[in-house]
Amino acid sequence: MAIRLYTSPVLPTEGFVHGFPERGGGVSTGARASLNLGKRWGDSVDNVEENRRLLAVHAGYEPSALQATRHVHGTAVWAVGEPLEADAEFDGLVCDRPGPALGAFAADCVPILFADPVARVIGAAHAGWRGTVNGVATNVITRMTELGANPERIRVALGPSIGPCCFEVGPEVVDQFRAVLGEVPGLVVQGAIKDHLDLRVALRTMLERAGVTSDAIDDRPPCTKCEPDRFFSYRRDGKDGGVHMAFIAMR
Numbered sequence: 218m219a220i221r222l223y224t225s226p227v228l229p230t231e232g233f234v235h236g237f238p239e240r241g242g243g244v245s246t247g248a249r250a251s252l253n254l255g256k257r258w259g260d261s262v263d264n265v266e267e268n269r270r271l272l273a274v275h276a277g278y279e280p281s282a283l284q285a286t287r288h289v290h291g292t293a294v295w296a297v298g299e300p301l302e303a304d305a306e307f308d309g310l311v312c313d314r315p316g317p318a319l320g321a322f323a324a325d326c327v328p329i330l331f332a333d334p335v336a337r338v339i340g341a342a343h344a345g346w347r348g349t350v351n352g353v354a355t356n357v358i359t360r361m362t363e364l365g366a367n368p369e370r371i372r373v374a375l376g377p378s379i380g381p382c383c384f385e386v387g388p389e390v391v392d393q394f395r396a397v398l399g400e401v402p403g404l405v406v407q408g409a410i411k412d413h414l415d416l417r418v419a420l421r422t423m424l425e426r427a428g429v430t431s432d433a434i435d436d437r438p439p440c441t442k443c444e445p446d447r448f449f450s451y452r453r454d455g456k457d458g459g460v461h462m463a464f465i466a467m468r
């Protein structure tokens with residue numbers, strides 16, 4: 218089975234490469250079959266390294282160009298070129314030079330890819346509900362702007378992630394989002410038992426408030442929990458399952 222990439226029409230293609238890989242085309246087995254790109258949940262390091270190499274070859278970047286940081290549901294953003302300690306914890310990455318491939322890991326959380334095609338600045342982020350409500354996406358926009366990007370030109374793609382169809386949350390989570398965002402249509406959907414949160418609505422709202430234009434945001438990716446044949450899902454499979462890694466690079 219070949220590697221399949223979900224790609225977004227809002228991101229630039231000329232001089233840029235990006236993708237949100239589906240789960241097929243790798244060497245991991247069982248519930249991690251097969252393109253598991255995360256090392257933290259117990260898959261063999263050899264499998265993960267081989268999967269990362271296969272992905273790089275398929276996507277067209279050097280395997281050694283991958284820049285990946287440990288995600289902790291935080292909001293810190295690292296710029297390629299800044300000193301990086303081993304196991305440093307960043308949920309966002311930005312870059313203003315050709316070559317490096319920024320990686321953003323997720324399994325239900327939202328992987329986000331950013332690009333300003335004029336300034337040639339890219340970004341990537343991992344946004345679960347904590348990172349989202351605390352502003353990781355806005356922080357990436359801010360750091361890209363420091364590198365010369367303009368929010369009005371930045372394109373943003375939200376990747377496959379848990380959709381409002383499946384994302385049940387407790388009232389304490391809903392309260393945090395309402396405290397930050399106010400009442401936003403579609404943010405909270407009443408489910409059969411609990412409320413469902415739409416992280417895409419939250420992220421779109423925050424990105425637009427940071428100056429990104431409405432039509433530059435792709436916020437309709439597939440739901441990871443609904444499609445077991447295509448995607449890993451933490452809420453469905455727990456830590457026995459695999460992890461996706463979105464990537465973006467400039468040539």
Ligand SMILES: [Zn+2]
Pocket residue numbers: 379380381382383440441442443
């Ligand atoms: Zn779903």
